[in-house]
Amino acid sequence: MELLSPIDTIKGVGEKTTKxxxxxxxxxxxxxxxxxxxxxxxxxxxxxxxxxxxNSLISIAGRIKTxxxxxxxxxxxxxxxxxxFVGDIPVDLVWFNSNYLKSSLEPGKVYVFYGxxxxxxxxxxxxxxxxxxxxxxxxxxxxxxxIYHLTKGLSNNVVxxxxxxxLDNCKLPEKRLPDEIEDKNNFLTYSQALxxxxxxxxxxxxVKARKRLAYEEMFFFILNSRLQEDKSVSYPNNFKICHHSQxxxxxxxxxxxxxxxxxxxxxxxxxxxxxxxxTQRLIQGDVGSGKTIVAFLAMLDVALSGYQAAxxxxxxxxxxxxxxxxxxxxxxxxxxxxVALFTGSMKASEKKAxxxxxxxxxxxxxxxxxxLISEGREFGNLALVITDEQHRFxxxxxxxxxxxxxxxxxIVMSATPIPRTLAMILYGNMxxxxxxxxxxxxxxxxxxxxxxxxxxTAYKFVSDEIAKGHQVYIICPLVEASETTEAQNVTDxxxxxxxxxxxxxxxGVLHGKMKPADKNQVMEDFANHKTxxxxxxxxxxxxxxxxxxxxMMIENANRFGLAALHQLRGRVGRGSAQSYCILMNSxxxxxxxxxxxxxxxxxxxxxxxxxxxxxxxxxxxxxxRQSGEFSFKVADIYQDADELEMASQDVDxxxxxDPSLDNxxxxxxTLNSFLTNQFYVL
Ligand code: ADP
Ligand code: MG
Numbered sequence: 001m002e003l004l005s006p007i008d009t010i011k012g013v014g015e016k017t018t019k020x021x022x023x024x025x026x027x028x029x030x031x032x033x034x035x036x037x038x039x040x041x042x043x044x045x046x047x048x049x050x051x052x053x054x055n056s057l058i059s060i061a062g063r064i065k066t067x068x069x070x071x072x073x074x075x076x077x078x079x080x081x082x083x084x085f086v087g088d089i090p091v092d093l094v095w096f097n098s099n100y101l102k103s104s105l106e107p108g109k110v111y112v113f114y115g116x117x118x119x120x121x122x123x124x125x126x127x128x129x130x131x132x133x134x135x136x137x138x139x140x141x142x143x144x145x146x147i148y149h150l151t152k153g154l155s156n157n158v159v160x161x162x163x164x165x166x167l168d169n170c171k172l173p174e175k176r177l178p179d180e181i182e183d184k185n186n187f188l189t190y191s192q193a194l195x196x197x198x199x200x201x202x203x204x205x206x207v208k209a210r211k212r213l214a215y216e217e218m219f220f221f222i223l224n225s226r227l228q229e230d231k232s233v234s235y236p237n238n239f240k241i242c243h244h245s246q247x248x249x250x251x252x253x254x255x256x257x258x259x260x261x262x263x264x265x266x267x268x269x270x271x272x273x274x275x276x277x278x279t280q281r282l283i284q285g286d287v288g289s290g291k292t293i294v295a296f297l298a299m300l301d302v303a304l305s306g307y308q309a310a311x312x313x314x315x316x317x318x319x320x321x322x323x324x325x326x327x328x329x330x331x332x333x334x335x336x337x338x339v340a341l342f343t344g345s346m347k348a349s350e351k352k353a354x355x356x357x358x359x360x361x362x363x364x365x366x367x368x369x370x371x372l373i374s375e376g377r378e379f380g381n382l383a384l385v386i387t388d389e390q391h392r393f394x395x396x397x398x399x400x401x402x403x404x405x406x407x408x409x410x411i412v413m414s415a416t417p418i419p420r421t422l423a424m425i426l427y428g429n430m431x432x433x434x435x436x437x438x439x440x441x442x443x444x445x446x447x448x449x450x451x452x453x454x455x456x457t458a459y460k461f462v463s464d465e466i467a468k469g470h471q472v473y474i475i476c477p478l479v480e481a482s483e484t485t486e487a488q489n490v491t492d493x494x495x496x497x498x499x500x501x502x503x504x505x506x507x508g509v510l511h512g513k514m515k516p517a518d519k520n521q522v523m524e525d526f527a528n529h530k531t532x533x534x535x536x537x538x539x540x541x542x543x544x545x546x547x548x549x550x551x552m553m554i555e556n557a558n559r560f561g562l563a564a565l566h567q568l569r570g571r572v573g574r575g576s577a578q579s580y581c582i583l584m585n586s587x588x589x590x591x592x593x594x595x596x597x598x599x600x601x602x603x604x605x606x607x608x609x610x611x612x613x614x615x616x617x618x619x620x621x622x623x624x625r626q627s628g629e630f631s632f633k634v635a636d637i638y639q640d641a642d643e644l645e646m647a648s649q650d651v652d653x654x655x656x657x658d659p660s661l662d663n664x665x666x667x668x669x670t671l672n673s674f675l676t677n678q679f680y681v682l
Pocket of ligand 1: 259
């Protein structure tokens with residue numbers, strides 16, 4: 001079995017499993033090896049059902065007294081049912097469409113069952129519990145189980161077995177980095193690190209494996225950007241762009257004045273695009289600081305000067321939002337500048353019409369997702385390319401857009417709070433501008449951390465805000481109920497919420513597994529105030545702007561990294577009304593409340609991320625809380641800051657001796673395969 005063999009080379013992976021794995025972006029053996037666990041689980045000690053453990057995932061050791069029964073439900077599902085006795089406490093167990101399990105449960109014998117305990121009609125019950133022989137369970141208790149991202153129809157066990165088979169049967173390279181670097185850093189070998197990251201024997205090993213993989217990812221990331229930079233340092237700027245009075249007129253027609261920082265950054269950009277060389281600039285501005293209007297004003301000058309200007313957003317929802325905003329602004333300004341939109345979910349005919357628009361207009365504004373760069377699209381007269389929330393794009397997508405046209409000016413915008421030194425490493429020789437100041441009309445968002453017992457009060461608050469004409473976001477960690485994770489999911493939650501409010505509000509549901517067109521519709525309905533409440537996963541985190549929403553309620557807030565919570569909180573407080581953020585803490589661990597309390601102390605994204613890291617410590621691997629930046633699979637720029645620094649120094653040293661990697665042909669090909677494996681994160 002080779003790294004690039006298709007996934008069905010694994011024994012036991014048939015047509016059905018292949019399809020499901022494909023859905024998760026796994027096509028080859030290498031893909032599944034790099035399909036890293038989402039988190040890890042140590043099975044709990046067996047316990048006795050009690051009122052406190054209701055709704056939790058628990059393990060019980062229960063005796064099956066009589067043979068399990070099978071019956072067919074009204075919805076024509078085969079239901080297998082049995083009762084396990086823990087001492088004399090009965091616990092009802094059910095499995096769906098799993099009749100084959102019947103023979104594995106012998107009457108009279110004790111088994112361990114793992115699942116979520118519920119209490120219904122005066123009886124304890126567990127649906128779909130996992131079944132273990134008691135000795136086997138004790139063995140498992142000593143192991144760390146990897147938990148993978150799944151899709152409907154695919155079980156964790158199937159993924160786990162496939163990974164194991166790939167690890168056992170595929171010969172992996174021991175070394176991927178130049179010898180001197182492998183030796184100097186005293187890493188686990190590549191193959192050891194992969195094995196350990198999937199199946200760690202203990203915590204320390206896991207930390208070591210992570211260290212190598214994180215280092216490697218950042219090494220290749222930095223190596224690639226240094227090699228790219230070198231090619232692009234000094235293209236002469238042949239575009240004739242100047243500032244136009246129409247842009248000023250439009251600017252003064254806005255309902256607000258730009259903040260000092262916005263004005264400064266806009267000037268930076270304007271002097272860049274009139275400079276001697278083509279620019280590369282990073283604009284950092286925390287959520288809500290108003291990056292979009294700055295981008296638009298720059299694009300407007302470019303279009304008025306007779307060129308095309310494009311902005312690329314990481315999600316359809318965001319691209320659509322920019323598009324609609326831009327169309328309105330152009331109209332308000334009374335200008336005749338076409339705006340084109342390209343997203344993956346558009347019909348072929350719509351795309352064709354847009355392509356025609358672009359082909360026929362030397363000067364226009366172009367908005368899109370990564371669909372801009374796929375499908376062989378060409379832009380003949382592109383002078384400025386902006387990527388919004390750029391850290392969400394894979395390395396390649398970014399490079400690709402800038403290769404359209406004749407070396408256009410490049411601006412990347414990001415809300416990732418990182419210090420300057422880090423920015424220098426990650427963005428190399430890009431110029432950096434920051435928007436630090438928030439618009440003056442903003443009231444600080446009021447934040448509170450609450451426990452389950454306050455839920456009613458929170459919902460009352462939600463309905464009071466809706467009564468004032470405002471809207472509410474509620475975030476749940478999961479899309480649908482999960483056998484391995486204890487957290488709210490948008491599917492069940494929205495139903496429960498609707499019952500709770502007696503259907504009084506119209507509730508939208510949004511998550512990453514929906515079709516892009518459906519997502520757009522849901523977002524549009526929320527933006528147009530057709531829905532009052534939006535129950536969503538973190539897909540809403542990236543850049544969405546609905547100023548009328550004043551409440552952000554986050555369920556199981558303890559499951560999120562603070563950087564992510566900060567981004568989510570930034571979805572409210574975007575208008576002049578007072579906004580609120582309610583963090584529901586579902587953990588009884590004191591350290592969790594301490595961590596969440598950091599959110600009360602500051603509204604500064606970087607401060608928050610740093611404090612989070614201090615509290616967690618680098619060894620906190622459970623529920624690996626990635627800040628989700630830079631679409632790294634393992635690395636996290638905060639958690640692995642030391643490795644990042646090391647990788648940066650090592651790359652610099654290497655390139656000093658071998659600037660175009662002529663003496664390292666193997667490294668060059670590893671870099672290329674690294675780049676193709678970076679996938680796009682929505
Ligand atoms: P982000 O930097 O997070 O992308 P946006 O560009 O989406 O922020 O701006 C957030 C909101 O603030 C938008 O509704 C925008 O119109 C508004 N806004 C931008 N600049 C100002 C300003 N100077 N004064 C008041 N409101 C502003
Ligand atoms: Mg934005």
